[in-house]
Amino acid sequence: MPSLKDVKMKIVGVGKTKQITKAMNMVASAKLRGAQARIERFRPYAAKYRDVLAELSSKVEGNAHPLLAEHEEKKHCAIVLVTSDRGLCGSFNGNIIATALKLAKEKKAEGLEVSFVCMGKKGRDAVKAAGYKIAKAYADRMGSIDFALASSVAQEVIFGYETFGLDEVWLIYGEFVSMGQQPPRTLCLLPLKTPEAEEIAEEAGEPRCEYVYEPQEEKLLAELLPRYVKVQVYRGMLDTSASEHAARMAAMDNATRNCNEMINMLTLLYNKTRQASITSELIDIVGGAEALKG
Numbered sequence: 001m002p003s004l005k006d007v008k009m010k011i012v013g014v015g016k017t018k019q020i021t022k023a024m025n026m027v028a029s030a031k032l033r034g035a036q037a038r039i040e041r042f043r044p045y046a047a048k049y050r051d052v053l054a055e056l057s058s059k060v061e062g063n064a065h066p067l068l069a070e071h072e073e074k075k076h077c078a079i080v081l082v083t084s085d086r087g088l089c090g091s092f093n094g095n096i097i098a099t100a101l102k103l104a105k106e107k108k109a110e111g112l113e114v115s116f117v118c119m120g121k122k123g124r125d126a127v128k129a130a131g132y133k134i135a136k137a138y139a140d141r142m143g144s145i146d147f148a149l150a151s152s153v154a155q156e157v158i159f160g161y162e163t164f165g166l167d168e169v170w171l172i173y174g175e176f177v178s179m180g181q182q183p184p185r186t187l188c189l190l191p192l193k194t195p196e197a198e199e200i201a202e203e204a205g206e207p208r209c210e211y212v213y214e215p216q217e218e219k220l221l222a223e224l225l226p227r228y229v230k231v232q233v234y235r236g237m238l239d240t241s242a243s244e245h246a247a248r249m250a251a252m253d254n255a256t257r258n259c260n261e262m263i264n265m266l267t268l269l270y271n272k273t274r275q276a277s278i279t280s281e282l283i284d285i286v287g288g289a290e291a292l293k294g
Contacts, residue, residue, distance in 0.1 A: 002269075002273065003273070004270065004273055004274055004277065007266055007269055007270040007273055008270060010266050011263060011266045011267060011270065014259050014262050014263050014266065015259075015263060017255075017259055018256055018259035018260065018263070021252045021255040021256045021259060022252070022256050024088065024248065024252045025248075025249055025252035025253055025256060028245045028246075028248040028249040028252060029245075029249055031245045032242065032245035032246055032249060035176075035238070035241045035242040035244075035245055036176065036242045036245075036246075038238050038241075038242070039176055039235070039238040039239055039241075039242045042234070042235060042238055043235070045231075046231050046232070046235050049224075049227075049228060049231055050228075052224075053224055053225070053228055056213065056217055056220060056221060056224065057192075057221065059213075059217045060217050060218060060221060064217075064218050064221060065218070065221045065222060065225050066161070066162045067158065067161065067162070067190060067191065067192050067225045067226070067229070068191060068192050068221075068225070069191060070191045071164065071167040071191070073167075074110075074112055074167035074168060075111075075112060075113060075167055076112060076113050076115070076160075076165060076166050076167050076168075077107045077112040077113070077114050077115070077166070077167065077168040077169075077170070078114075078115050078116070078117060078135065078157055078160065078166050078168070078169045078170070079100055079103060079104060079114065079115075079116050079117070079169075079170045079171075079172060080116075080117045080119070080153065080157065080169065080170065080171045080172070080189065080233065080236075081096070081097070081100045081116055081117070081118050081119065081120075081123040081127065081172050082096070082119045082120060082123070082142075082171070082172065082173040082174070082236045082237055082240045083096050083097065083118075083119070083120035083121075083122040083123035083126075083142075083174075083240065084120050084121075084122055084142055084240065084241075084244040085120050085121045085122070085139065085140055085141075085142045085143065086121070086122075086244075087122060088248060088251060088252070089244055089247040089248040089251050090247050090248075090250060090251040090254075091247075092174060092182055092243060092244060092247035092248075093120075093122040093123070093126075095174070095183070095184050096123070096172060096173065096174050096184040096240075097122070097123060097126040097127075098184075099172055099184040099186060100116075100123070100127075100172045100184075101126075101127075101130055101132075103170060103172065103186060104116075104130075104132055107168070112167070112168070113133075114132055114133070115132070115133040115134070115135040116132055116133065116134050116135065117134075117135055117136045117137075117153060117156070117157065118134055118136070118137045118138065119137075119138045119141065119142065119153065119237065120138070120139070120141075120142050120240075121139045121140070124137045124139060135156075136153075136156060138153070142237070142240070142241060142244070145234075145237045145238070145241060147230070147234050149237070150230050150231075150233040150234035150237055151230045151234075153233050154189075154226070154229045154230040154232075154233045155226075155230075157169045157189065157190065157229070158190070158226055158229055161190045161191075166190070168188070168190065168191075169188075169189040169190035170186060170187065170188055170189060171186070171187040171188075171189050171232060171233060171236050172184060172185070172186050172187075173185055173187075173236035173237070173239055173240045174239060174240045174243035174244070174247075175239045175243065176239050176242040176243040176246060178246075179246050179249070179250070180246075180250065182243035182246055182247050185236075185239075187232060187236070189229055189232060189233075190229070192225060192228065192229070
């Protein structure tokens with residue numbers, strides 16, 4: 001049985017850990033409010049952008065723009081992986097990374113050369129450990145994301161696709177569904193596969209709208225398609241940021257609860273150890289008194 005001093009030191013140590021996890025939970029909660037507000041404000045814009053682009057692309061030929069054209073001979077595939085810079089958020093990063101590595105394995109089996117564009121330290125380190133090529137890595141940037149960063153990442157893969165350096169581009173991120181759900185999502189960025197306008201109208205339960213465009217559709221596509229890729233990358237970053245804070249809140253809440261349970265268990269052990277110590281001392285005292293009487 002451990003000594004009273006050892007048990008007491010463990011209780012103090014777990015209590016300090018509990019203070020840390022509780023503080024991290026509060027910090028994550030404060031950051032989540034801002035990140036959640038950003039993604040909720042941006043989603044309607046991204047959805048409307050998707051609707052207009054679907055309507056516009058339905059009026060032109062499939063090869064009207066290089067980003068819509070599918071390459072006949074595929075050799076290179078890029079995966080844009082969005083994770084967090086820091087851990088302590090449960091299985092959040094692990095699920096995204098597992099999804100990305102599974103996709104990379106599938107593309108490698110198809111004979112494609114796979115490279116990664118990593119946003120976040122966790123994804124970068126995991127991809128490096130798995131032995132895949134990292135074309136570009138952005139570390140310590142997920143705490144201060146903006147559209148300029150998303151534009152920079154999107155512009156690189158757009159240039160690679162237009163110059164036939166890349167034949168497929170995929171985006172993998174964590175989608176913020178709710179406080180308890182942050183599943184990994186996989187999106188084909190290039191070649192662009194926009195949904196049909198009829199499908200969108202059917203999803204919304206509204207009749208299809210017909211738009212009159214000025215200037216011509218081809219000129220508008222040349223402006224809108226690259227920005228659409230940037231919008232999707234930015235949305236993935238915002239979703240991952242909000243998901244990270246929600247996952248960390250849940251992880252720290254569980255850790256705090258486990259600390260409470262461990263403190264209760266150690267307190268019970270401390271009381272049992274103390275009781276056993278007192279009983280042993282009483283036995284020694286009684287034994288000594290009986291010896292003196294004899």
